[in-house]
Amino acid sequence: MTTAQFSFPVRDVERKVLDRVAELAEGFRAVAAEYDERAEIAVGHLTALHDADVDRAVLPEHVGGLGLSYSAFGHVVCVLAKADPATATIWTMHAGAGVALAEFTKETLGSFFADEFLAGKRFANALSEPASGNRFLNPQQDAVPVAGGWSLTGAKRFVSGCEIAEYLLVNARVDDVPAFFGVVPDETVSTIPIWDTLGLRATRSQLLSFDNTVLRAEYRGRAPGFGDFAVIPAGLPAISLGIADAALDALVEHAQSRVILGKPLSHQQWVQYEVADVQTKLAAAHALYERALWEADNGVPSFFPNLSRAKYLANKVAVDVAQLGVRVGGASGYLKKSPIQRHLRDAEAGQLMAYSTEVIAGEIGRSVLGVPEGE
Template sequence: MLTRPSPVVIPASEQPWLEVAAGLAERMRATVAADDESGELPIEHLRAIAASGLDTAFLPEEAGGEALSYATLVQVVRTFAHAHPAVAAVWLMHIGAAHGLVTMSEPAASAYFAERLRAGDRFSNALSEPAGGNHFLSSQQDAPAATDGTGWTLTGRKLFVSGVEAADHLLLNVRVDGGPAFFGVDRDDTMSLPPIDQTIGMRATRSRTILFESTLLARDRLCGPPPADYANLITVGFGALSIGIAESAIDALTESASRVKGPGPALAEASWVKQETALVWAELRAARLLVEQTAWLADQRDPQVMAAATETKMLANEVAKKAAALALKVGGGGAYLARSPIQRIFRDAQAGALMAYSVPFSAEIVGGWVLSEPV
């Protein structure tokens, strides 16, 4: 695919990690179609990422990591998503949950979660809940105090927990004493998984509901507020997930359009294909620049990073859908066949816009910011 230089420079010391990610992605690409068809969690790829040391490298230095930059984070997510969106999504949720727990927990719990990540344990986010929608960070579930004073208990459910089947630890939110609270919770037998309601796209994320029955939320696992200059890895990296999918759509489109299917020239020679591809590619470039700018703001500890991330996710999600739709249009009937990668890419491209914050919700927020600025 045609590329242009980026103004965001990856530190030289972190460049080898991009090569590691590229090597892992090549192995992911070999199984993406089969994993989508089976809908099973590609756990071997996730374990390979952990074994490479990449998970640990994103930890803060004081937790035994290398404090890799956000600029590197978004390039890794983009690389993984281009090859295997489901792996990219589960990995981003995993590393985001682990990094958040290490950052926000009290020292003893922080050290524990960092050690468990280094040991290869899996982490998931248990934040979405029935009727929660885009307000997934503002839990409506009240957790009563435990009778023995050790914390609180949760009976209820969380939805769309990616990779939960393999999760050893959860970053979970509830409401305690009338206010929001986040906890680090170890998986135990008070939690269960009802039958899966399979998604259409990103099937291999295995996003499932998890049920809690009097699960203890220990007082010593209660998270504190994040540092004022901390940017959550998931929020910063989410746009890159859609960028990787959009790039794979452009690649599939190019391959399909360049193939000579009859006596005439290939579709790549048609004016309408060139024109529509040009517009989508330019939007993709713009969205990728927004992703990189958001990462740069996070690395600068700029307070505007979270607002920029909302704008970025909104645009990147829509660009992925446009690129996939164009690939489907150019691919024609063949793109609808199960053997075509385009039909999978098209389904995967829809997922980002549905995930909180959804595109309509984000657009309302961003539009409000724009319209409230003085003229």
């Protein structure tokens, strides 16, 4: 057992999970590049996290879980993302879908989805669609009434881990209102293999096609509410922060070991200046994120927009650190054996995850300038 110190209050049950995640992450880090090269989902990593009670931990207490705090959850995702950001991304989306369905359907289905989540079933988040852009909670595809529910024909994109998912969280418009459903993939749901991407290759975030898929009435849940555990908004900043942490470590290791004209590269003044800049920005991004998590744990209403701000800054900083790593690494940073090139590819992916940096920038700018929504 480790004796790690945390900057936030940690219950005994949380400490056990956090220590176990730290142990697992070391093994994940050792093989992350191999899974990235093969663009293969590390199913064993996900199973190990479930067996270590990490799934149970993230599930809120009122639906049968351990009720991990936002601060502890953010720490988990940061640790995982620093070791293996693809695994961190798939697990965050899995947890987001599983927790959401457990909470959204609690009043109608009781513990069904919570029990399935705790049993180790795989969940995937299938909300983003080509027509809605970043506005994944506001679907533009209409579901039409059929016997037993509604029928959906359309597509959902960038569904991380969809190829191993046993349940999908899907939304569609029902009577012009966003509606949320649990869906068991069947022959009407097909995978369109689009995943030949630049970064986060091992998430295999494919396009799903729905062809008259029945959205069952009994699997319909309520809309998201303020008191729900916001897994995905809370997890996305941590993915970029973990990537940035790993990129900075790789940069430092290279600068300390690469000798130029008889001295390590780290002795060059331009490297010191540039590292000072990105390290300070990274520390600020971590601080903003930790503040937003503290607000979430303490019921401060501003936590949600501050999580968006944290994502925006984390996305930008991750790219800055990774790009500096390429500059410091020089030509060797492009080699397959170097982690520098992978960190750069992974860092770019974070900016594209909803909400993208452009969308968040618009929201922040409107808020600061007092511009009403929609104008």
